[in-house]
Amino acid sequence: MKFSITEAKSYLIITLGLCIYSLGWTAFLIPSEIVPGGVGGIGTLIYYATGKSIPVGYSFFVINIFLILIALRLLGSRFGIKTIFGIVVGSVLLSFQQEWITEPLVDDKFMASIIGGILAGVGIGITITQGGSTGGTDIVAMMINKYKNISPGRIILYIDIFIIASSYIIFEDISTIVYGYVEMGVAAYTIDMMISGSKQSAQLFIMSTKYEEVAERVSEETGRGISMLHSTGWYTREENKMLMIVVRKHETQHIFKVIKEVDPKAFISMGSVMGVYGLGFEEIRA
Structure with a gap:
């Protein structure tokens, strides 16, 4: 149906x-x-x-x-x-x-x-x-x-x-x-x-002390894969985890909404990407 x-x-x-x-x-x-x-x-x-x-x-x-x-x-x-x-x-x-x-x-x-x-x-x-x-x-x-x-x-x-x-x-x-x-x-x-x-896509880097909760909600609500990277703050020398996710641009607003609900103090970097290939995006063409 x-x-x-x-x-x-x-x-x-x-x-x-x-x-x-x-x-x-x-x-x-x-x-x-x-x-x-x-x-x-x-x-x-x-x-x-x-x-x-x-x-x-x-x-x-x-x-x-x-x-x-x-x-x-x-x-x-x-x-x-x-x-x-x-x-x-x-x-x-x-x-x-x-x-x-x-x-x-x-x-x-x-x-x-x-x-x-x-x-x-x-x-x-x-x-x-x-x-x-x-x-x-x-x-x-x-x-x-x-x-x-x-x-x-x-x-x-x-x-x-x-x-x-x-x-x-x-x-x-x-x-x-x-x-x-x-x-x-x-x-x-x-x-x-x-x-x-x-087909425009965006790459987001998310730095939050509540990275586990953010990753869980974003993954459940968008179905997108998330990579967790190790990061160290140069000024504070504090070790933390950073989330990296690639989504369609029309999905970014929902992700921002989720992050704001979980951790309003999160730091987010978003950039446009020229092409994304693989599962959930474009087919790899030779």
Whole structure:
């Protein structure tokens, strides 16, 4: 029962992320004639090339399904249910929101590219943190990477640059390309911030005369491992024990609360760490 509730929560969060993602496209990018990268960018090109007769959501769905069918043949079963869920829900949201929103919410195209990029980046970031995906150029990158020793990130970058540059064929306006690249940069930065923000960790050194009680409560209430180190005060020459613990940053407030309840006079040093690998954190990758 607990697993099913957790999974349901994850799908709800993915749906929220896709709502934000599609809002950025339908309220700012598409009506402002800004062509970002990815399958959505291809859908935007098709939308304007056909005289606005084929909504972006339709193209988004068809192209992604086509890519998945090819990838299943070349790569085997490497796509989870959440990826398919993201493609289907994303297509539906893009279609419905594009019908509801016919004019951009801001008149300035530069602001539209900034706001649209932020919303798209936040939406994708939320989706990725829950193990989901919107498919698209990610699938193409995986297929190319199987046969060529090129990093997926570089492949996606090249594809997006080409898609955005192709907008000149339809709009014949250099500024449209510039706005597309602005959106691409803003979205990429936002995605990185969303993903790294959810994985930020902190290292705490705790010095307290009640170190045993502090360690016991923190361990029981957070489930995190604690290392106990021998320490000697240089001024007092008193020997004591120092606790060292690494946790996610969102867990630090609870630890501070516990320490204050046990020993308000405790000395605490906290620092951000670039990466934490192992049990309870990130998988070690070679």
